[in-house]
Amino acid sequence: MKISKEKFGQSFDALAADYQMIAPVNDSGAVNFKAAKSFSDVKLDYLNSKLPPKSLLFPQHETLLSYKKEGKDVIVKNELNVGKTIFFGIRPCDAKSMLLLDKVFKNDMFTDPYYYERRNNTTIIGVACNKIAPNCFCSSLGLSPASSEGSDIFLVDLGDSYQIEAVTEKGKDLLAKIQGLEELSSADQAVVDTVKSAKTASEVDVAVITSKLDSMFNHSYWDSLGEKCLGCNACTFSCPTCHCFDISEEYRKNEGSRVRTWDSCMAPLFTLHGSGHNPRNNQNARWRQRLMHKFNYFVHNNGDMACVGCGRCIKSCPVNLDIRQAIDGVNKAELVVE
Numbered sequence: 001m002k003i004s005k006e007k008f009g010q011s012f013d014a015l016a017a018d019y020q021m022i023a024p025v026n027d028s029g030a031v032n033f034k035a036a037k038s039f040s041d042v043k044l045d046y047l048n049s050k051l052p053p054k055s056l057l058f059p060q061h062e063t064l065l066s067y068k069k070e071g072k073d074v075i076v077k078n079e080l081n082v083g084k085t086i087f088f089g090i091r092p093c094d095a096k097s098m099l100l101l102d103k104v105f106k107n108d109m110f111t112d113p114y115y116y117e118r119r120n121n122t123t124i125i126g127v128a129c130n131k132i133a134p135n136c137f138c139s140s141l142g143l144s145p146a147s148s149e150g151s152d153i154f155l156v157d158l159g160d161s162y163q164i165e166a167v168t169e170k171g172k173d174l175l176a177k178i179q180g181l182e183e184l185s186s187a188d189q190a191v192v193d194t195v196k197s198a199k200t201a202s203e204v205d206v207a208v209i210t211s212k213l214d215s216m217f218n219h220s221y222w223d224s225l226g227e228k229c230l231g232c233n234a235c236t237f238s239c240p241t242c243h244c245f246d247i248s249e250e251y252r253k254n255e256g257s258r259v260r261t262w263d264s265c266m267a268p269l270f271t272l273h274g275s276g277h278n279p280r281n282n283q284n285a286r287w288r289q290r291l292m293h294k295f296n297y298f299v300h301n302n303g304d305m306a307c308v309g310c311g312r313c314i315k316s317c318p319v320n321l322d323i324r325q326a327i328d329g330v331n332k333a334e335l336v337v338e
């Protein structure tokens with residue numbers, strides 16, 4: 001099916017009465033995912049948003065609960081008011097990243113109520129990438145610029161209209177509320193086929209990285225990998241799949257709050273023990289952890305790599321460290337047979 005952009009915009013504006021609409025919008029010269037009051041606010045002609053949409057499900061700083069001592073009682077407040085939300089214009093890499101975050105925050109052992117409440121109330125409308133940024137390498141990670149994995153509804157830009165299809169049951173429910181669907185013509189289908197056959201220009205081979213990393217923890221490859229790294233955390237904070245956090249108590253007089261804040265394995269304090277000992281005492285060890293977690297530990301624990309090839313860490317690194325080259329280095333590293 002397809003829908004004209006004009007009719008889609010009208011549906012978008014009508015849905016805004018019942019849903020909080022999150023979409024890529026102009027954000028001080030960059031494009032980021034924020035609340036959009038109307039379809040006219042939405043900006044889709046960008047290569048990739050500066051920041052991924054993960055902070056909408058897993059905020060950078062979040063009060064989990066607050067408490068107050070009143071006489072002998074402690075009054076605890078835990079206010080999580082989440083309304084129905086649509087994330088519109090999500091790229092395939094970011095849609096997949098939310099499936100990966102689900103594995104962390106919602107699994108057989110526990111469910112994080114803060115993440116889950118938002119996730120459960122969110123419907124994702126993904127859009128295929130017609131333009132591909134030079135740092136993108138999602139095709140290496142089993143995705144493509146037109147992969148619908150992780151989206152509930154998926155769009156392909158046809159010029160004046162979108163091809164529109166429901167991917168999940170949640171997507172079918174939302175699609176039923178969108179007015180003005182038409183049949184796709186054969187010329188439209190040809191455009192869809194072209195977009196769907198596209199691959200990222202940049203690729204990296206991840207075929208053997210997981211098994212190779214199994215025996216590389218003490219390899220000399222790591223000895224200089226992080227030499228240039230500043231430990232600034234830009235790579236992990238801009239990564240749609242990184243999810244480390246700290247929980248701290250902020251207490252003053254008779255009241256306080258429990259706060260969750262993003263943390264990063266690239267930061268020196270991340271593993272600093274109270275004794276002063278730091279088991280990852282340099283950036284080489286921290287780079288090893290970053291690669292190991294994404295391409296080995298996460299695979300063993302969750303059956304998938306924790307990288308979607310969005311290229312944001314490459315673009316944001318102030319000293320031009322490139323995860324594709326780091327992966328390539330693992331591929332080329334010689335294993336020492338003992």
Ligand code: SF4
Binds near residue numbers: 235294310312313
């Ligand atoms: S590691 Fe880099 S390329 Fe991979 S998902 Fe994170 S930011 Fe994107």
Ligand code: SF4
Binds near residue numbers: 228236266318
């Ligand atoms: S963005 Fe670059 S310099 Fe900063 S922590 Fe990451 S790899 Fe190191």
